[in-house]
Amino acid sequence: MSEHQLSDLREKLDEINLKLLALLNERASIAKEIGEVKKKQGINKFDPEREQKMLEVLTKENKGPFSDETISYLFKQIFKASLDLQQSDQKEALLVSRKKKNSDTVIDLGGTRVGTGRPHVIAGPCAVESEEQVFAVARALKAQGIEIMRGGAFKPRTSPYDFQGLGLEGLKILRKAADEFGLKVISEIVNPADIEVAGEYIDVIQIGARNMQNFELLKAAGSVNTPVLLKRGLSATLEEFLFAAEYIMSRGNDQVMLCERGIRTYEKWTRNTLDISAVPILKNESHLPVFVDITHSTGRRDILLPCAKAALAAGADGIMLEVHPNPAVALSDAKQQIDIPSFDHFMGELRASGLFEQSKTAPTGV
Numbered sequence: 607m608s609e610h611q612l613s614d615l616r617e618k619l620d621e622i623n624l625k626l627l628a629l630l631n632e633r634a635s636i637a638k639e640i641g642e643v644k645k646k647q648g649i650n651k652f653d654p655e656r657e658q659k660m661l662e663v664l665t666k667e668n669k670g671p672f673s674d675e676t677i678s679y680l681f682k683q684i685f686k687a688s689l690d691l692q693q694s695d696q697k698e699a700l701l702v703s704r705k706k707k708n709s710d711t712v713i714d715l716g717g718t719r720v721g722t723g724r725p726h727v728i729a730g731p732c733a734v735e736s737e738e739q740v741f742a743v744a745r746a747l748k749a750q751g752i753e754i755m756r757g758g759a760f761k762p763r764t765s766p767y768d769f770q771g772l773g774l775e776g777l778k779i780l781r782k783a784a785d786e787f788g789l790k791v792i793s794e795i796v797n798p799a800d801i802e803v804a805g806e807y808i809d810v811i812q813i814g815a816r817n818m819q820n821f822e823l824l825k826a827a828g829s830v831n832t833p834v835l836l837k838r839g840l841s842a843t844l845e846e847f848l849f850a851a852e853y854i855m856s857r858g859n860d861q862v863m864l865c866e867r868g869i870r871t872y873e874k875w876t877r878n879t880l881d882i883s884a885v886p887i888l889k890n891e892s893h894l895p896v897f898v899d900i901t902h903s904t905g906r907r908d909i910l911l912p913c914a915k916a917a918l919a920a921g922a923d924g925i926m927l928e929v930h931p932n933p934a935v936a937l938s939d940a941k942q943q944i945d946i947p948s949f950d951h952f953m954g955e956l957r958a959s960g961l962f963e964q965s966k967t968a969p970t971g972v
């Protein structure tokens with residue numbers, strides 16, 4: 607075959623491609639119209655009988671060289687694409703989605719603005735144990751220019767015999783330390799009945815991984831004005847995670863932050879598996895700020911820094927980690943918290959990486 611012949615044949619294919627393209631889109635527009643009609647009539651969009659009949663006609667009329675199997679395969683793809691088009695067209699845009707709101711949500715915690723593109727570090731002890739302990743951490747955070755402190759007062763523990771937290775007393779200690787050092791404070795609430803009173807002491811309500819689908823808690827958090835940080839459930843898909851955030855937003859509270867904290871996989875060398883791909887996906891799908899909890903996702907002090915860098919490089923609005931003045935005697939998560947000198951070192955390295963201070967460009971919506 608001469609070079610001429612090849613380019614002639616290719617030219618013919620190019621022409622056919624364009625005709626096919628026009629025909630496919632003409633077909634898609636009609637399928638969309640059918641979708642509208644079906645919606646009005648309340649008919650199921652997927653119609654396997656209709657698809658089967660079309661395939662029968664097509665294979666009967668098929669003169670080759672494509673085999674009947676190939677023709678069936680190709681048309682099934684077209685039916686599937688048409689169905690997807692009908693469904694995506696009519697899917698209500700979620701409040702959490704960029705389809706609903708394209709601009710990034712910025713949450714103002716009394717002057718500390720989250721979601722602006724300038725990342726934040728949220729740090730503090732796993733559990734509030736004493737005033738002395740929380741004050742020591744708050745002092746260290748302040749010295750590092752950190753604005754948001756975390757601390758657990760209500761601790762949902764795997765074993766009922768483990769330390770369950772100081773409760774309201776713990777929230778009071780957090781508030782006192784936060785006021786003393788000019789910090790904002792975040793703490794987990796586990797009972798819907800505590801949501802309202804929590805707002806008197808803390809700046810952000812955390813809903814933990816184990817409660818991501820506690821719908822009564824989500825609804826309660828949605829009915830107050832206090833910002834919420836929602837953690838991804840242990841085995842939650844990203845879709846389930848966003849639906850959980852939707853529960854909060856649909857009740858009127860639009861100040862929601864998302865937090866990837868690792869998911870459960872077969873891997874044993876980390877406590878959970880940090881799903882770094884969740885960060886750009888959530889940023890693309892949703893306008894809400896996204897954090898990464900590098901302590902719970904890894905459960906290892908030795909890889910906190912690379913995971914923090916990865917989170918920020920992937921577009922996270924911040925990271926969360928656990929810091930304790932004396933992790934060896936901590937009442938919970940003793941193995942994974944870092945002490946204050948290690949935290950200072952960590953911050954120094956993170957700053958040196960240029961990822962912490964840098965301002966990210968907001969991703970475009972999809």
Ligand SMILES: O=C(O)C(=O)C[C@]1(C(=O)O)C=C[C@@H](O)C=C1
Pocket residue numbers: 637640641651652653654656657684685686688689
């Ligand atoms: O004919 C319909 O009822 C359609 O919705 C169109 C169409 C198609 O693309 O041909 C799409 C999805 C259905 O499963 C069946 C057929």
